[in-house]
Amino acid sequence: MDFFESLLDAWPQLWSGIQITLQLSLGGAALAFVIAVALGLSSISEIGVVRGVSRVLVEFFRGTSLVVQLFWLFFVLPQLGFRLESMAAGIVALGLNYGAYGAEVVRGSLNAVPKAQWEGTTALSMPWVTKMRRIIWPQAWALMLPGLNNLMVMLVKGTALALLIFLHDLTFVVDELRRTEGTYFAFGVGFALYYLISLGFSTVLRMLERRAQRKLGLAPTKAQTAQATAGAVA
Amino acid sequence: MPTDNPTGGPADGSTSGDAPRIVFQDVVKKFGDTVVLNGLNFTVAKGERVTLIGPSGSGKTTILRLLMTLEHLTGGYIYVDGDPLTFEERNGKRVERKPKDVARVRRRIGMVFQQFNLFPNMNVLENITEAPIHVLGRSKDEAEARARELLEQVGLGDKADAHPTQLSGGQQQRVAIARALAMDPEILLLDEVTSALDPELVGEVLGVLREVAKNTDITMLIVTHEMQFAQEVSNRVLMFDHGRIIEEAAPDVMFSNPTEPRTREFLQAVL
Ligand SMILES: Nc1ncnc2c1ncn2[C@@H]1O[C@H](COP(=O)(O)OP(=O)(O)O)[C@@H](O)[C@H]1O
Ligand SMILES: [Mg+2]
Numbered sequence: 001m002d003f004f005e006s007l008l009d010a011w012p013q014l015w016s017g018i019q020i021t022l023q024l025s026l027g028g029a030a031l032a033f034v035i036a037v038a039l040g041l042s043s044i045s046e047i048g049v050v051r052g053v054s055r056v057l058v059e060f061f062r063g064t065s066l067v068v069q070l071f072w073l074f075f076v077l078p079q080l081g082f083r084l085e086s087m088a089a090g091i092v093a094l095g096l097n098y099g100a101y102g103a104e105v106v107r108g109s110l111n112a113v114p115k116a117q118w119e120g121t122t123a124l125s126m127p128w129v130t131k132m133r134r135i136i137w138p139q140a141w142a143l144m145l146p147g148l149n150n151l152m153v154m155l156v157k158g159t160a161l162a163l164l165i166f167l168h169d170l171t172f173v174v175d176e177l178r179r180t181e182g183t184y185f186a187f188g189v190g191f192a193l194y195y196l197i198s199l200g201f202s203t204v205l206r207m208l209e210r211r212a213q214r215k216l217g218l219a220p221t222k223a224q225t226a227q228a229t230a231g232a233v234a
Numbered sequence: 235m236p237t238d239n240p241t242g243g244p245a246d247g248s249t250s251g252d253a254p255r256i257v258f259q260d261v262v263k264k265f266g267d268t269v270v271l272n273g274l275n276f277t278v279a280k281g282e283r284v285t286l287i288g289p290s291g292s293g294k295t296t297i298l299r300l301l302m303t304l305e306h307l308t309g310g311y312i313y314v315d316g317d318p319l320t321f322e323e324r325n326g327k328r329v330e331r332k333p334k335d336v337a338r339v340r341r342r343i344g345m346v347f348q349q350f351n352l353f354p355n356m357n358v359l360e361n362i363t364e365a366p367i368h369v370l371g372r373s374k375d376e377a378e379a380r381a382r383e384l385l386e387q388v389g390l391g392d393k394a395d396a397h398p399t400q401l402s403g404g405q406q407q408r409v410a411i412a413r414a415l416a417m418d419p420e421i422l423l424l425d426e427v428t429s430a431l432d433p434e435l436v437g438e439v440l441g442v443l444r445e446v447a448k449n450t451d452i453t454m455l456i457v458t459h460e461m462q463f464a465q466e467v468s469n470r471v472l473m474f475d476h477g478r479i480i481e482e483a484a485p486d487v488m489f490s491n492p493t494e495p496r497t498r499e500f501l502q503a504v505l
Contacts, residue, residue: 119304120351124365124417125341134364138355216354217399 006181007189017173018193024090024159024169025197029152031095032102036148039099040106041132054103061100067161069093074165090162098155102148109144110136142212149205153198170194253316255280255421255453256301262309263296263477270296271477273310280420281451285464285485288474289500294457296477298423301455302345303336314339314421341369344419348426350406352398352413358385359394362413370417377416384412388442404435408442415446421453422446428460436460443467459504465489473497 007014042054061069073089084092113136121131160171174190256278263271270293278284286294299305300312303320311328312319317339321328353361362381366372372380385391388408398406407427414422424443428436440463447454447467458464464471464485471488473481473496481494489505492498 116347116349116351117353119302119347120353122304122340123302123343123345123347123351124413125337125369126365127337127369130364130368134368135353135355217397218354 003185006185010177010181010189013173013176014170014189014193017168017170018197020087020162020167020169021156021159021171021197023087024094024162024167025152025156025201027087027091028094028098028155028159029201031091032098032151032155033148035095035099036102036106039103040110043103043107044110058100058103061096062104066093066097066158067164069097070161070165086162086165086167089165090159090167094155094158098151098158101151105144105147105151106140109140109147112143113139138212139216142209142216142218145205145209145212149202149209152201152205156198156201157194170197253313254278255282255315256455257313258297258310259313260310261300261307261312263293263300263305264308269477271300274477274479276472276479278453278455281453282470283447283454283456283468285456285458285468285471286474287457287459287461287464287471287488287500287504292474293477294474295425298345298425298455298457301343301421302423303340314342341417342420343423344414344417344421345423345425346407346410346414346427348430350398350403350410350430352406352410354398356398357394358390358396358398358401358409361398361409362416365413366416381412381416384415385409387445388412389438402435403431404438407431407435407439411439411442411446419452421455424454424456424458426457426459428458461489461501461505473500475500 039054039058042050043058045051045054070089070093073084073093074086077084077089117135117139118131121135126135159169162169163172163175170190170193174186177186177189254277258274258276261271261274262269274293274297286297288294296305300307301314301319307320309328311321311323318331319339320336321330323329353364356364359378359381362384363372363374363377366377366380367374382391382394385394388411390405390408390412393401393405393409398409401409407430411427427443428439431439440460443463444467446452454467456464456468468485471483471485472479473488473492473494475496481488481492481497483492488497489501492501
């Protein structure tokens with residue numbers, strides 16, 4: 001069959017594009033997550049200055065476009081004597097931009113943990129780290145995963161901008177294929193591959209979400225499910 | 235104030251061993267423009283059990299929440315074992331205390347809430363051991379042994395591994411009591427701890443609290459509408475109206491022969 005032959009021929013090229021896209025996605029997501037957590041936690045700090053700085057950074061990186069941030073990192077910074085490789089510039093831009101969006105998700109989720117839970121930790125005299133790490137974060141985590149999942153899918157799509165700084169990512173490869181294999185084939189394969197990559201990430205995040213909910217008793221635990229199944233069988 | 239009460243154990247790190255357990259001095263609390271407490275003064279002795287009664291909105295919850303440092307103290311001072319809680323007087327000035335100092339004093343206080351506030355990300359045992367391990371620095375084994383002992387005491391010895399959502403309201407509240415006790419508080423604040431419960435579950439929670447009252451010398455501040463329970467457990471009853479103590483008496487006097495018409499009116503409505 002024509003289609004599969006073409007696909008087989010194009011696969012080495014496609015695979016190298018996929019790898020670049022995956023590197024950008026994973027690197028960008030990792031950095032975005034760290035930034036989101038740091039800025040999200042800062043945004044609910046009791047210290048006004050910390051809150052303010054977090055606010056400004058979030059607004060700045062949300063409010064300026066990803067493309068412009070990318071150009072700054074790749075074209076302007078070198079002129080200031082600070083050179084970033086394409087991949088690094090791509091990851092940093094994605095991390096800053098989606099990190100800022102993620103910070104809002106983190107902040108919203110922390111605020112959505114019932115006030116009674118925060119007060120419970122005060123009544124037990126828990127220091128900040130204990131309160132956050134052991135009580136508030138695990139509950140907020142379950143709430144923030146759907147939002148982070150959303151952002152992850154957007155980030156994967158956002159990696160396509162990397163071709164603007166000369167990275168041969170999946171979009172670049174697909175565009176090349178358009179010339180040799182035709183529009184229909186190239187963009188069809190492009191669609192499918194982006195979809196599969198996004199699906200992969202959101203499946204993993206969905207699993208994390210279920211696990212977090214199970215821990216909160218919002219979904220049956222494995223033991224309970226097993227018990228229920230055993231009961232049904234017996 | 236009863237003097238036949240043995241004083242509560244050693245006041246950990248407190249400056250004066252013979253100071254009253256709790257002192258409210260000229261306490262002012264405002265929410266925006268709403269003045270809830272306007273210069274409130276009262277003292278609670280070590281080991282004393284004081285019940286706060288009064289109509290809804292008279293400031294009872296606010297008083298407990300100020301002690302638990304869940305609300306900002308607008309004016310005045312609160313002392314625990316002679317130590318200022320959130321504000322202190324220094325050179326005639328009212329100064330906010332450092333969070334570290336607040337935490338040291340607050341550690342002597344525990345609270346049980348109307349809505350239990352158990353942690354949903356932990357099972358029953360973990361709910362109880364969490365703070366002893368991470369706040370008091372107890373070992374896991376030690377904390378768990380104590381938690382199981384407390385669970386036995388509140389009649390839930392078989393529920394250590396249960397998730398809070400698998401428990402009835404009455405059971406959850408008994409876990410919350412065990413959780414507060416696990417911190418070895420000198421002061422226990424109980425804010426309408428049976429108000430959220432179905433009537434048939436009230437008894438089991440009050441039963442547990444009666445035992446705590448009998449077997450420990452923990453100072454208790456109790457807000458409740460269960461007058462029978464209040465009469466049995468407390469040494470003194472304070473009647474509040476609009477943030478002021480309008481009557482103060484031993485429970486048998488307060489409940490059978492109150493002086494103030496306002497108290498009589500309130501008790502008639504409740505009893
Ligand atoms: N967070 C708050 N914001 C504004 N007003 C409050 C707040 N909490 C309590 N109040 C007000 O303070 C007063 C006393 O409330 P509260 O201490 O809860 O009374 P009680 O426990 O005796 O019913 C009420 O008028 C209430 O509306
Ligand atoms: Mg109240």
